[in-house]
Amino acid sequence: MDLNKKINQWIFLLAMSFIWGTSFILIKKSLLAYTPIQSGALRISFAFIYFLPIAISRIKKLDKKNAKFLIIIGLIGNFFPAFMFAFGETRVSSSIASMLNSITPIFVLLIGILFFKSKATWLNIIGLVIGFVGTLGLISANPANLLSGWNIGAVIILVATLFYGINTNILKFKLKELDGLSMSALSFMFIGPFALSVFFSTDIKEAYLHPDFWKSTISLAILAFFSSFIAVILFNWLIKYSTPIFAASSTYIIPVFAIFWGILDGETLTLIQIISIIIVFVGVSFINNKKPVIKNYVFKLKEKISSDRNPKKNYFRLCKNIWKN
Numbered sequence: 001m002d003l004n005k006k007i008n009q010w011i012f013l014l015a016m017s018f019i020w021g022t023s024f025i026l027i028k029k030s031l032l033a034y035t036p037i038q039s040g041a042l043r044i045s046f047a048f049i050y051f052l053p054i055a056i057s058r059i060k061k062l063d064k065k066n067a068k069f070l071i072i073i074g075l076i077g078n079f080f081p082a083f084m085f086a087f088g089e090t091r092v093s094s095s096i097a098s099m100l101n102s103i104t105p106i107f108v109l110l111i112g113i114l115f116f117k118s119k120a121t122w123l124n125i126i127g128l129v130i131g132f133v134g135t136l137g138l139i140s141a142n143p144a145n146l147l148s149g150w151n152i153g154a155v156i157i158l159v160a161t162l163f164y165g166i167n168t169n170i171l172k173f174k175l176k177e178l179d180g181l182s183m184s185a186l187s188f189m190f191i192g193p194f195a196l197s198v199f200f201s202t203d204i205k206e207a208y209l210h211p212d213f214w215k216s217t218i219s220l221a222i223l224a225f226f227s228s229f230i231a232v233i234l235f236n237w238l239i240k241y242s243t244p245i246f247a248a249s250s251t252y253i254i255p256v257f258a259i260f261w262g263i264l265d266g267e268t269l270t271l272i273q274i275i276s277i278i279i280v281f282v283g284v285s286f287i288n289n290k291k292p293v294i295k296n297y298v299f300k301l302k303e304k305i306s307s308d309r310n311p312k313k314n315y316f317r318l319c320k321n322i323w324k325n
Contacts, residue, residue: 009242016234017250020101021257023227024094025265026219027085033207033216036090040083041199042217046224047078047232048192054185061182069174074187077167078228079195084160091153093267098258099277100138100157105284106131107165116169127286134283137276168247171239180236184229252281 030039062070089097106128112118139154175183207213238247255277259269 004241009238009246012234012238013246013250014253016231016238017253018257019226019231019234020250021098021254022261023223023231024085024089024098024101024258025261026223026227027089027097028094028265029212029219030216030223031086031089032212033210034220035202035207036083036086038199038202038204038207039086039216039220040079041195041202042220043082043086043224043228044079044188044191044195045199046221047228048188048195050225050229051185051188052192054181055189058182058185059189061178062186066175066178066186069170070183070187071190073167073170073175073183074191076163077171078187078232079191081160081163082228084156084163088153088157088160091151092157093262094265095255095259095262095267095269096138096154096273097157098255098262099273099280100135100154101161101164102252102255102277102280102284103131103135103138103158104161104164104168105287106135106280107162108168109165109287111162111165112169116173118169123286127283129283130286131280131283134276134279134281137272137279168239171236172243176240180238180240181233183236184232188228252284 027039030043034042085097088100092100109118109120109124110128113120135158139150139158171183178186207216210216235247235250
């Protein structure tokens, strides 16, 4: 599939969104028998096993220059978030967890501006502000009073989205020489053994004796295969052929699938939470806006008019063309 074509990028985006939209309910089911630490560690361990044959076949692509960044994206893009989302979903519903995940593009832009010299328009900056206002409604312990305190589970998930924002920029700007599959496989090669050691250091017997042991284990195996294996490959490929913001925009669609699964599982949402996620979406839509800033419009308009033989006659045509471009 040619990912230089926009239509194929959207196909990847939708497939990835469906997979990740299902992941939140699978995390919830994994917590029936496992602790958050066991859930996160076993999820990464399963993904490590899936990636291992690919990692071995691509070990030659590993060098001193990319090794440190592969370790970083393995930790902040997969390892720590796996535990954070598991911990978070002990305090918030899977639907709310997916909504908080929608904040990722906000952190992608913010980290890009602060550390990777990414450019932003005034609309992008407005989007950041709007997005963070919506975030307050999602992390508040009492949605009716945004200043009453924060839900610790929501805050933990929020930190995970910050890690995703850092990870996305590193993938785009620091690992250009590696393809998506190699990045994914080699990064899991570093974190997989550590995850296995964490899992086996816990009380596995208690989880095994739990009546929902197999349901939780199968949920994690499916979660790791699709969300940590297939979707990560799709995401990394998408990053290589599009932009970090476009790839992270899957978070628009993810909550739709996640809320659907949550409702089927008996979850409910408050009006404040629904309004908050709409506000976040508005902010993210501004962040995704790539139109030039107003001063660039003015500059281009002056440039066009000065070179046009009949500037008054063509003024509106020029404005229209500048807006399109």
